[in-house]
Amino acid sequence: MLSEWQAIGYLRLPTLETERLILRLATRDDVPTMLNFYLENRDFLTPYEPTRSEDFYTFGFWQDQIEKALIEFNYDQAIKFCLFKKTMPTVLIGKINFYQILRGVCHSCVLGYSLAETEQSNGYMTEALETAIHFVFAEVNFHRITANYMPRNQRSANVLKRLGFTVEGYARDYLRINGQWEDHILTSLTNPNWRFQEINP
Numbered sequence: 001m002l003s004e005w006q007a008i009g010y011l012r013l014p015t016l017e018t019e020r021l022i023l024r025l026a027t028r029d030d031v032p033t034m035l036n037f038y039l040e041n042r043d044f045l046t047p048y049e050p051t052r053s054e055d056f057y058t059f060g061f062w063q064d065q066i067e068k069a070l071i072e073f074n075y076d077q078a079i080k081f082c083l084f085k086k087t088m089p090t091v092l093i094g095k096i097n098f099y100q101i102l103r104g105v106c107h108s109c110v111l112g113y114s115l116a117e118t119e120q121s122n123g124y125m126t127e128a129l130e131t132a133i134h135f136v137f138a139e140v141n142f143h144r145i146t147a148n149y150m151p152r153n154q155r156s157a158n159v160l161k162r163l164g165f166t167v168e169g170y171a172r173d174y175l176r177i178n179g180q181w182e183d184h185i186l187t188s189l190t191n192p193n194w195r196f197q198e199i200n201p
Helices: 002-007 028-040 042-048 059-074 124-138 154-162
Strands: 015-017 021-025 079-085 088-102 108-115 144-149 166-177 180-190
Touching: 015 124, 021 059, 021 124, 028 042, 028 059, 028 088, 059 079, 079 124, 088 124, 108 124, 124 154, 144 154, 144 166
Parallel strands: 108 144
Antiparallel strands: 015 021, 021 079, 079 088, 088 108, 144 180, 166 180
């Protein structure tokens, strides 16, 4: 599948490994496991995500989303990692998205993530994010990552604190989540080893 995408002009797709996990971008072969992840975790994720249409939970929707994610990666617009346990390399257990990428004088992105309900409290998200953040700082050369969470989402607060994110503010009615405007705590992490790269016009 990777060679197919390379043949039509996509960049080499990164695969990252931690002690227990594999992080990689989804390909067309992953549509069934992607759909199953969202179907199985629908009730668990609903309080933390935008309102989803019924189309969101269809095979065709995820076919389109996976192709879109690969295009976004190719054009430096987003990096959307899928998380798999090494013991079950074809079963999706979580997502990590770096999106709203800005270059120019900013070199920043927004971080979002989700983990299956059955995989909570095992340290998987912290483990995965440590490696993913190292990749986007060292290889993709982001200077700043922002991540925002609802005040009641203590698990997310704990993960970001462990990773060294700094609280920068409190935004009222910041995002519309599950049909309601929700306050969010704003955090960020900066790259101390960011490298200046002159861009030719």
